[in-house]
Structures are given as C-alpha cells and as structure tokens.
Amino acid sequence: MKWDAQLYDSHHGFVAEYGKGLVNFVPAQARTVLDLGCGTGALTEKLANGIPGRHVLGVDSSAEMIEAARQEHPGLHFELADALNLDFDHEWDVVFSNAVFHWVPDHVKLLHSVHHALVGGGRGLLICEFGAHGNIATIEAALDEALLRETGVTRPRRFNFPTAATFSAELEECDFRVDDVREYDRPTPLSGGWDGLREWVLQFCESDFETLTSGQREAVVHSVEERVKADLWDERKGQWVADYRRLRALAAAV
Numbered sequence: 001m002k003w004d005a006q007l008y009d010s011h012h013g014f015v016a017e018y019g020k021g022l023v024n025f026v027p028a029q030a031r032t033v034l035d036l037g038c039g040t041g042a043l044t045e046k047l048a049n050g051i052p053g054r055h056v057l058g059v060d061s062s063a064e065m066i067e068a069a070r071q072e073h074p075g076l077h078f079e080l081a082d083a084l085n086l087d088f089d090h091e092w093d094v095v096f097s098n099a100v101f102h103w104v105p106d107h108v109k110l111l112h113s114v115h116h117a118l119v120g121g122g123r124g125l126l127i128c129e130f131g132a133h134g135n136i137a138t139i140e141a142a143l144d145e146a147l148l149r150e151t152g153v154t155r156p157r158r159f160n161f162p163t164a165a166t167f168s169a170e171l172e173e174c175d176f177r178v179d180d181v182r183e184y185d186r187p188t189p190l191s192g193g194w195d196g197l198r199e200w201v202l203q204f205c206e207s208d209f210e211t212l213t214s215g216q217r218e219a220v221v222h223s224v225e226e227r228v229k230a231d232l233w234d235e236r237k238g239q240w241v242a243d244y245r246r247l248r249a250l251a252a253a254v
C-alpha cells in the first residue's frame, strides 16, 4: 500500500493541508479498512462510501456505541473490540482511528495490537489523529484548580496527549516506519452558546464529577467558565472555542 500521489511526494513528503479531513489520507486502493474506536460510525460510513469492493469494519470497546452504530448504519459492519487486544492476524490494509488514542494510557501496548492487525512488510498503514501534548491545556488547568479547591483532591491525569517526538519513538519501538507525525492547533468552536463549555466539560470530563454533589459540580463548572473566559470565549460570535491541539500520525507496519 502506498500513499496517494496527491498527498505525498518523495521530495516534499506529505503536502496535504492539515485542515483536511483524516479520511482523505486513506489511499483509494485500500481494500480493507478497520475503523478503530468507530463510535457511532459517522466516519466508518465515509470510509466505506463510494469505494466498491472495499471492506470496512468499525470496532469500539463500548457496547452502547456499537449498538448505536448498527442502528444508524444498518448496511455497515460493526463489532465490539478493545483496541488493546485486537484479534486480527496481519489482515488490514489500513487501520484508521480518529479521536481515540488519547483515551488509552499505554500507547506501546496499543501500537503492538495495531501492528499485529495490519498487513506487514511496510504495506499496512496506520492513519490516526488524536489529542496532542497541550490539547485543552487551558480548560484542564482551570479544572485542576477548581476541583482541588472544591474537594481537596488532586485531579488524576485523565488523558494521554503525547508530543510528536514521544509518539514517533513509540511507533518505532513497535516496528512502524514513521512517515509523518505532526502536532497542530485546531481551535474548535463548541455549540450551545454560553452553556457550550459547561456541557462539553460535564461530558468529556464526566469521571471528574462522579463523586461531587450538585452544589460542588455547579461551583466547579462556574469557576472553570470564569477562569478561561478571557482566552476561550468569543464575545462577537457568542461561542466558546476550545483550545484543541491535535497529533496526526501516518505510519506503515514493517
């Protein structure tokens, strides 16, 4: 499997703009594509769309997500599977994964599992994007401070946001050829107006709020809003813009 010529040339490397959707990096010739951490299958559908003969399978470790994906896309294939223990023997041309790896604490274990799922010999490709070092740093710093003040407990690190250098080294350790790994800022507007940050924090950082009373929850969310307002609230548009920073990696299993 080779990268498509309009995305990659041997003089300049990857020439695609980094705002371009991750799905566009999947070579048109890829016959088998595993969507790792597919959620409700929106990108699985894009991966399958318009490519006759391509076999696409979406897998996720959440039974609710797989159930929802099957309901929403009855013509596609979905299975329950943990990314850390994939049961495939060098059979996929592409492992694709969007917004998943930052949920996994052990990237070396994850990459061994992905490597074993991919066709070897430099032909099977990993195409992934997730939170990079510094992702949502403004929001997390405010949340750390508010939770410590409210509960007296230091908030545990919830996410694995590596630098490009760290992730490249992990790829090499797991026998990948690193074709491109980059970090980039992707400021992301949140929907819902002023309530958008509250809704995002309560969903994305759900486990931080599990043991709090409703009064404590309210105090923490209010404190986060006040602390990040100067940096992340766009008064003109009436929306929050989260300080997302992404890491995109393109690598081949050797």
Ligand SMILES: C[S@@+](CC[C@H](N)C(=O)[O-])C[C@H]1O[C@@H](n2cnc3c(N)ncnc32)[C@H](O)[C@@H]1O
Residues within 6 Å of the ligand: 036, 037, 038, 039, 040, 041, 042, 043, 059, 060, 061, 062, 065, 081, 082, 083, 084, 097, 098, 099, 100, 103, 104
């Ligand atoms: C933010 S969603 C991304 C969904 C989809 N890839 C997308 O971009 O729309 C993250 C997904 O990763 C899944 N996930 C987290 N850890 C996983 C693991 N160890 N194995 C498989 N899926 C996992 C979650 O269940 C969730 O559906």
